[in-house]
Amino acid sequence: MTVLSESELIQIRRHLHQIPELALHEFQTHDYLIEEIKKFRQDYLEIQVPQALPTAIMVLVHGSNPQRTIGYRADIDALPVEEKTGLQYSSQNLGIMHACGHDIHMTVALGLLSYFSEYQPIDNLMFFFQPAEESESGGKKAYELGIFSEKWRPDEFYGLHDNPALPAGSIGCRMGTLFAGTTEVNIDLIGKSGHAAFPQNANDTVVAMSSLIMQIQTIISRSIDPIKSGVITLGKVEAGTIRNVIAGHTRIEGTIRGLSQKMILEIDQRLRDICAGIARSYNMEVNLDLNQGGYWPVENNPKLTEIFISYMKKNPNVEFIETEPAMTGEDFGYLLAKFPGTMFWLGVNDDSQLHSATFTPDESSIFRGIEAIKDFLNYRMKA
Numbered sequence: 001m002t003v004l005s006e007s008e009l010i011q012i013r014r015h016l017h018q019i020p021e022l023a024l025h026e027f028q029t030h031d032y033l034i035e036e037i038k039k040f041r042q043d044y045l046e047i048q049v050p051q052a053l054p055t056a057i058m059v060l061v062h063g064s065n066p067q068r069t070i071g072y073r074a075d076i077d078a079l080p081v082e083e084k085t086g087l088q089y090s091s092q093n094l095g096i097m098h099a100c101g102h103d104i105h106m107t108v109a110l111g112l113l114s115y116f117s118e119y120q121p122i123d124n125l126m127f128f129f130q131p132a133e134e135s136e137s138g139g140k141k142a143y144e145l146g147i148f149s150e151k152w153r154p155d156e157f158y159g160l161h162d163n164p165a166l167p168a169g170s171i172g173c174r175m176g177t178l179f180a181g182t183t184e185v186n187i188d189l190i191g192k193s194g195h196a197a198f199p200q201n202a203n204d205t206v207v208a209m210s211s212l213i214m215q216i217q218t219i220i221s222r223s224i225d226p227i228k229s230g231v232i233t234l235g236k237v238e239a240g241t242i243r244n245v246i247a248g249h250t251r252i253e254g255t256i257r258g259l260s261q262k263m264i265l266e267i268d269q270r271l272r273d274i275c276a277g278i279a280r281s282y283n284m285e286v287n288l289d290l291n292q293g294g295y296w297p298v299e300n301n302p303k304l305t306e307i308f309i310s311y312m313k314k315n316p317n318v319e320f321i322e323t324e325p326a327m328t329g330e331d332f333g334y335l336l337a338k339f340p341g342t343m344f345w346l347g348v349n350d351d352s353q354l355h356s357a358t359f360t361p362d363e364s365s366i367f368r369g370i371e372a373i374k375d376f377l378n379y380r381m382k383a
């Protein structure tokens, strides 16, 4: 086996695209990744599957003269989105899609691994194929299980996310905060159901919900410093069963984003206050569940990120773009709070946004991404 070619990489990406799986259920993906990794030259490789996180894969590439272990993370889960790209290699798993480009992330990681399994690195390289980025905080779970210990402990950690707003194959990054921290929000309103004709005998959670949503949407505009900003999106609402029965239960699911932990906590507190107010004024139970999990702001390490950015800027084969912070969330933020490192963007040039049913990243970004990262890792290992 040699290093994966561009067409082999595209084949791999298309296969992964067809088998998207949700957080912590990435079994088919896991088996396929193992199958591909086993095709590489095994002389320097050691593979480990943590028992308690069975869809994760860790691969250590033993270096020739290791001074450190460099970690590289790729997330492997997909989203509950019904694909509408019309591509021949569309998702075969109904209602699930790689709409956030984790198929690209995995393919780039496999490309790097195939290269370093042939050309032994100087330092150790630890590849972490991580389940559950979109929900369930796979990164935090992995850390708490202690899987990054002893030889699996990265001295520095890198990871990328694809970005449709950047040219294909370009690398984007910034000093400081790259991504927001997020909190998952679940709200259950519990009133009393009843006949549509007799509201006086019921307690309508749909009416309370409408008021609650409007009040929540004043948090960003009225309660926080506009220069610092944040986002609250309530993406899912479920209420009632039929038009002529008053809904006794309504559930709202959403997400809060802020560029600092302080901002996240401020928004969380306002949300608690508003829910308490709604409970009182509508005389019903409002149960609020806030869960940040591992979605801490992604804070790039100053020293390593300066090295990363200055290398990418001077590499003539790389189009480097200094980016603004983004309100996307990432549980790599949790891992970067434990290990120094850098998260960066890989441009995939697409009109569709991340998480959209028509998301179609440009596949030429895969090969260019691998080249840029491979060159950086080789450079870093000589430093």
Ligand SMILES: CC(=O)N[C@@H](CCC[C@H](N)C(=O)O)C(=O)O
Binding pocket: 100, 133, 134, 135, 136, 161, 182, 183, 184, 254, 255, 256, 295, 327, 328, 329, 330, 331, 354
């Ligand atoms: C890059 C990206 O799109 N990440 C997700 C992370 C999910 C965070 C968490 N489940 C939440 O919704 O708060 C994102 O939606 O930004």
